[in-house]
Amino acid sequence: MSQQSPNGQTSTPVSGVDDGAHRRLRPRPLVQPPVDPAYATAFGRPDGVPGAFASRDVPVSQLQSAPPPPESLVTAFGRQGSQELLQRPPQPTSDPDPDIDPVFWGDKPAGDPWRDPASGAVIGPPAVGEEPPGEPERKPGPGPQLSVPELLFGRRVKPTALAMLLTVALVLGAVGGLVGWLIGRAGNPLTDSTVTLAEVSPGKERPAGSISDIAKRVTPSVVSIEFKGANVAGVGSGVVIDAGGYILTNDHVVAPAAQDSSAKLSAVFTDGTRAQARVVGRDPKTDLAVIKVEVTNPTVLQFGNSDELQVGDGVIAIGSPLQLSNTVTEGIVSALHRPVTAAGENGGPQVTYDAIQTDAAINPGNSGGALVDSRGALIGINSSIRTETGGSVGLGFAISGNQARKISQELIRSGQVKHADMNINVKSVSAETSEGAQVQNVPAGGAAAAAGIQEGDVITKVGNRMVRNAAELVVAVREHEIGETVQVVLARQGRELKLDVTLKSD
Structure with a gap:
């Protein structure tokens, strides 16, 4: 179709682009860069295929393959010892399945749902075929196990080579140990592993009357006195003074148990024997008391004459200070006839007694224990300490043995004492x-x-x-x-x- 221009002339339209001045331009030539022959060989269409889809009657032999790879790539990535390629040419298809429709139309739906979008969904058989009937289920057996050489070295090793390797390792270890031993001996000249210290064959001499001898004889007659009740509990000491099971102690040791009906009083001997105790009598004015336990053949401590003591005589205190039973301390007589006064228990009468002062360590828990002389005779009952710090400072006091013997005898006979x-x-x-x-x-x-x-x-x-x-x-x-x-x-x-x-x- 022609158009008439404003000047009356006719012109034929030309396909193109308007340049903005109502003028038509011719189409620009199509630029097609040259194709690399290698790319054309790899990605080009086979001969005789003009479009994107090839017809079914194109033989496979007409397909072109890529040029052979370089020698270096074949050596690096190719299969060694085999001429089979990783990319195999397509194999000819087998005869088509008669159950599958060859076309998208027909009297019945196509057997392949991927070829007929209108076909119904069908669940096919499992991928793994069923075992034939009558045959038992086979369980895979264990695979081959690795040997020691394969586990250690990744491949098989000859036994002789393995034996030689072990021999070399042992020799090297022995040489290294010998060198280390020699270096160790040479490194410290002050030590000598061959020295054996001599031992004295005779035992330690313990003459009669030594501290250890006295402690061995006296300790079994000193007991720990324990009391425990609903509101009270404590530990003290006592001395067995008669084979009938009578034990002499301080009154302030048994007073809490005597005043609390729920408290139980017991005596514990050095061999661990524990016996229930009962109060025989008490004398609060002199801080002495006697209790009794039912035991068989106890070790009895004999009284000595405390009037024969002199300042400077050696003495030994035995008891359970700070709940440490069978404790032995040594000292001397620091003073004699030292009057000691203390407040009575729970508002009771004032305690006053004639005391032996000693520097043998006495602490809470020693109360009621034995103070013996160098012969192991009982010459005092440990009773109190004088301190400003709460601990033992070398000022301990014991009731004289003569007074204790007199009062304990009266308590055993009548249960009370008059002064x-x-x-x-x-x-x-x-x-x-x-x-x-x-x-x-x-x-x-x-x-x-x-x-x-x-x-x-x-x-x-x-x-x-x-x-x-x-x-x-x-x-x-x-x-x-x-x-x-x-x-x-x-x-x-x-x-x-x-x-x-x-x-x-x-």
Whole structure:
């Protein structure tokens, strides 16, 4: 179709692009770069195939294959010893399955659902075929196992080579050990592995009367006393003083158990034997008590004469300090006739006794234990310590053995003890020229009132014992018997008087 221009001329339209000035341009020539022959060989269409899909009647032989690869690539990546290629040419197809429709149309749906989108979904048989009937199921057996050479070296090794390898390893190990031993000996000239220290064949000499000998004989007679109740518990010590099972101890050791009905009291011997104990008698004024256990043939500790002691004599303390049973400490007699006063248990009467002072270590738990002399005789019952730190500082006190023997015998016989008393109240006083116990009160009907002692008198001596304070007056009077008449020296208004006082019971 022609068009008429504005000037009346006709022109034939030309296919092209408008350049913006209403002028038509011719199409640009199609640029087709040259094709690499190698690419054309690899990706080009076979001969006789004009389009993207080849017809079925094109023989396979007409397909072109790629040029042979270079020699270097064949050597590096090709199969060694085989001429078979990884990329095999397609094989001719077998006869088609008659059950599959060759076309997309027909009287029935196509057998292959991938060829007929309108066909129904069909679940085919399993990929693995079924075992023939009658044959048992076969289980795969274990594969071949690797030998030791294969496991260690990855391939088989001759036995002779393996034996030689082991021999070489042993020789090298032996040589290395010998070299190390020689270097070790040469590295430290101060050591010598051939030295054997000599041993003395005779045993240690322990003469009779040594600390070890005394401890061996005395320890079995010292027991640990334990009490445990609903509200109380504690550990102390005690001494077996009679074959009937009587044990002497401190009153403050058994007082909590005696005052608490739920508490159980028991004695533990050095061999581990534990026996239930019962309280025989108590004397709170002297801090002594006796308990009894049912045992057979116990080791008994014999009393010594504490009046024969002198300052400096060796003594041994045995007990259970800090719950450490069978503890032995050694010391000397630091002082004799040291009056000791302590508060009574739970508001009870004041405790006062004539004590032996010792520097043998005594700690809580030693109370009620034995203080023995160099012969192993009982000369005191460990009772208290004096300290400002709470621990032992070398000031321990034991009730004298003679007093303990007297009181324990009375407790075993009658269950109670009565002491001699002057029936007066005193306090300690000290003047420039003298010191003693000043009388504060003289109850009527007492021994002091009957002897004529008056309030304000200062007692300085009872019998043969000097009195320097109130505690010493108590222990001096208790050294005598009830009903005994004793001479008392006192000071009254600057004059010294001597009066005979017949002591009465407390």
